[in-house]
Amino acid sequence: MLTQEKYLDLFENYLAQTELPAEPELLYTPIAYSLSGGGKRLRPVLLLLTHGLFSESVHEALPAAAAVEVFHNFTLLHDDIMDNASLRRGKPSVHAKWGQNVAILSGDAMMIYAYKLLSRIQHPRLQEVLTVFNQTALEVCEGQQYDMDFEQKQKVSVVEYMRMIELKTSVLLAGSVVIGALLGGASEEECRALRRFGVELGLAFQLQDDLLDSYGDQELGKAIGGDILEGKKTYLMVTAMSHGDESQREILRKTHLDATLSDQEKIARVKAVYDALDVKRLTEQQIGLRFERALAQLDTLSVPAERVQVLRDYAMSLMGRKK
Amino acid sequence: MLTQEKYLDLFENYLAQTELPAEPELLYTPIAYSLSGGGKRLRPVLLLLTHGLFSESVHEALPAAAAVEVFHNFTLLHDDIMDNASLRRGKPSVHAKWGQNVAILSGDAMMIYAYKLLSRIQHPRLQEVLTVFNQTALEVCEGQQYDMDFEQKQKVSVVEYMRMIELKTSVLLAGSVVIGALLGGASEEECRALRRFGVELGLAFQLQDDLLDSYGDQELGKAIGGDILEGKKTYLMVTAMSHGDESQREILRKTHLDATLSDQEKIARVKAVYDALDVKRLTEQQIGLRFERALAQLDTLSVPAERVQVLRDYAMSLMGRKK
Numbered sequence: 070m071l072t073q074e075k076y077l078d079l080f081e082n083y084l085a086q087t088e089l090p091a092e093p094e095l096l097y098t099p100i101a102y103s104l105s106g107g108g109k110r111l112r113p114v115l116l117l118l119t120h121g122l123f124s125e126s127v128h129e130a131l132p133a134a135a136a137v138e139v140f141h142n143f144t145l146l147h148d149d150i151m152d153n154a155s156l157r158r159g160k161p162s163v164h165a166k167w168g169q170n171v172a173i174l175s176g177d178a179m180m181i182y183a184y185k186l187l188s189r190i191q192h193p194r195l196q197e198v199l200t201v202f203n204q205t206a207l208e209v210c211e212g213q214q215y216d217m218d219f220e221q222k223q224k225v226s227v228v229e230y231m232r233m234i235e236l237k238t239s240v241l242l243a244g245s246v247v248i249g250a251l252l253g254g255a256s257e258e259e260c261r262a263l264r265r266f267g268v269e270l271g272l273a274f275q276l277q278d279d280l281l282d283s284y285g286d287q288e289l290g291k292a293i294g295g296d297i298l299e300g301k302k303t304y305l306m307v308t309a310m311s312h313g314d315e316s317q318r319e320i321l322r323k324t325h326l327d328a329t330l331s332d333q334e335k336i337a338r339v340k341a342v343y344d345a346l347d348v349k350r351l352t353e354q355q356i357g358l359r360f361e362r363a364l365a366q367l368d369t370l371s372v373p374a375e376r377v378q379v380l381r382d383y384a385m386s387l388m389g390r391k392k
Numbered sequence: 393m394l395t396q397e398k399y400l401d402l403f404e405n406y407l408a409q410t411e412l413p414a415e416p417e418l419l420y421t422p423i424a425y426s427l428s429g430g431g432k433r434l435r436p437v438l439l440l441l442t443h444g445l446f447s448e449s450v451h452e453a454l455p456a457a458a459a460v461e462v463f464h465n466f467t468l469l470h471d472d473i474m475d476n477a478s479l480r481r482g483k484p485s486v487h488a489k490w491g492q493n494v495a496i497l498s499g500d501a502m503m504i505y506a507y508k509l510l511s512r513i514q515h516p517r518l519q520e521v522l523t524v525f526n527q528t529a530l531e532v533c534e535g536q537q538y539d540m541d542f543e544q545k546q547k548v549s550v551v552e553y554m555r556m557i558e559l560k561t562s563v564l565l566a567g568s569v570v571i572g573a574l575l576g577g578a579s580e581e582e583c584r585a586l587r588r589f590g591v592e593l594g595l596a597f598q599l600q601d602d603l604l605d606s607y608g609d610q611e612l613g614k615a616i617g618g619d620i621l622e623g624k625k626t627y628l629m630v631t632a633m634s635h636g637d638e639s640q641r642e643i644l645r646k647t648h649l650d651a652t653l654s655d656q657e658k659i660a661r662v663k664a665v666y667d668a669l670d671v672k673r674l675t676e677q678q679i680g681l682r683f684e685r686a687l688a689q690l691d692t693l694s695v696p697a698e699r700v701q702v703l704r705d706y707a708m709s710l711m712g713r714k715k
Contacts, residue, residue: 092534093534093537093541095537095540095541096533096537150493150496169611170474173470173474174472174474174540177470177500177503177533178533178534180500182530183528184529185526185527188526192512196518199507199511203504206504207508210419210501210504211413211416211501217493218416228530234488254527289628362571371413389459392469
């Protein structure tokens with residue numbers, strides 16, 4: 070089994086040498102732009118690490134690793150249109166740079182390109198991989214639809230919120246892990262455990278993202294309060310809404326719309342409610358619980374302990390925890 | 393081998409019993425709406441007819457037939473956003489009915505659903521089918537991008553136009569035919585001939601569509617002149633542009649923008665140029681040529697003549713020609 074850095078290297082090399090056609094330029098340039106935007110490459114690295122638990126033939130897993138990363142970037146491209154987001158990883162988003170029609174169509178081509186990569190897999194379990202990929206991809210769309218639905222909804226429960234982020238974020242991590250496991254030769258039972266690992270890790274990861282947006286982390290240099298200013302329904306917000314009294318809920322619902330307040334005042338006012346309701350601790354508790362559940366799944370695998378350790382270390386580093 | 397009506401029946405039944413999830417409603421209702429819009433079901437029927445040339449096991453081809461139809465309807469859904477078209481087959485288009493974000497996302501889910509149907513194929517040639525489907529799907533996107541590029545271009549040559557409609561329209565007919573052939577057990581040579589059949593038939597079909605928009609066909613009840621009023625670059629327009637002198641090209645370029653003219657006057661003015669340049673006959677000639685080339689491919693197949701006749705008859709009826 071290789072190190073996470075080595076898997077990332079192999080992945081970047083593979084992606085770089087799968088060349089896109091040059092023409093039509095407005096179809097393919099945005100795809101290359103989108104894929105070169107960097108990011109953690111979390112999904113392909115998870116896929117390759119999981120594959121590495123069971124197999125040394127890393128090359129058989131590279132097309133699938135590329136497919137999940139391309140698919141993920143396709144979802145970001147189309148989500149940015151729907152969310153009217155003009156920046157992505159500090160650069161103009163595709164629709165901001167080239168316009169909406171180019172963004173729709175190059176996104177479509179990007180998804181097809183993900184399937185093209187997937188069809189390169191030479192493996193007896195291709196059909197199982199396709200089934201997992203398709204189900205995962207549909208669920209990601211379901212998650213995005215629920216997320217958009219929530220914007221129009223007065224009340225979103227914690228349970229509904231967890232189900233939404235499971236679909237929007239976790240299932241693609243879980244799908245990546247399961248595809249890696251399938252290609253590596255894992256048993257059905259191991260695939261089930263690893264799927265659970267991916268789902269719980271994804272939930273922990275998303276909740277941590279929600280937490281950092283409001284409570285930040287100097288080290289990671291995250292901007293603080295963006296979600297509050299947008300009035301976004303995050304885990305913190307839906308938890309506070311479910312615990313707060315009527316006057317607190319009123320503050321949570323209306324502060325971001327109050328034109329008489331500065332950004333700093335809005336953030337302070339909402340965080341005062343969060344603090345009164347102990348939301349930070351409740352979120353940290355939920356993150357800890359989900360992350361523990363994720364790691365517990367790894368203990369059920371019949372795989373040499375030093376291999377599992379590489380995957381565990383990666384999960385730890387992802388959550389900003391020391392090895 | 394069955395009749396085209398029987399294949400259509402089997403297809404509609406298959407499509408009707410592949411149920412979509414109920415939730416989230418705004419994701420799946422537009423897909424069902426889009427698929428229930430009818431249309432000729434040209435691509436799946438071609439796929440099944442071609443499959444029928446080689447095999448009696450029609451059920452093995454139904455998932456692929458559904459996949460190409462779902463994919464086709466997905467392209468219409470997203471094209472309608474890009475073209476800002478508010479009607480589709482006489483009903484509100486998805487983005488007109490539900491808004492753009494719903495149209496983008498349900499279109500995405502629809503494409504994934506096409507792949508889900510495709511992955512149901514239980515067949516040793518699954519990987520070949522996937523390769524053809526992916527390449528076809530990418531080329532359809534390329535065609536749409538060239539079509540959008542042409543809107544911004546002063547001059548589009550006849551050759552460029554033919555290449556665009558080959559990508560936007562023909563390759564999906566050709567892909568459907570090849571997938572049917574592959575699943576039926578056709579040889580590589582037969583697949584090549586049938587691909588050519590599909591491409592040429594698609595070109596003839598699209599050129600006929602262009603022709604009918606300007607010269608109509610009372611029987612089919614087609615509206616006349618819509619392309620002219622939009623200033624669309626059709627085969628008639630690019631042919632006239634390439635044959636006309638400067639004053640005629642001026643008329644072709646500017647008439648649709650002239651606010652002092654009624655629709656009837658605009659149409660009459662452009663058609664006067666078409667008539668002066670014999671564009672109707674030139675188009676009919678090209679249609680005839682392409683359709684002959686398509687049919688000639690069928691003569692190369694080592695398949696019982698009465699089977700080929702069913703496919704030939706279908707192609708004839710598609711082009712509005714008597715059997």
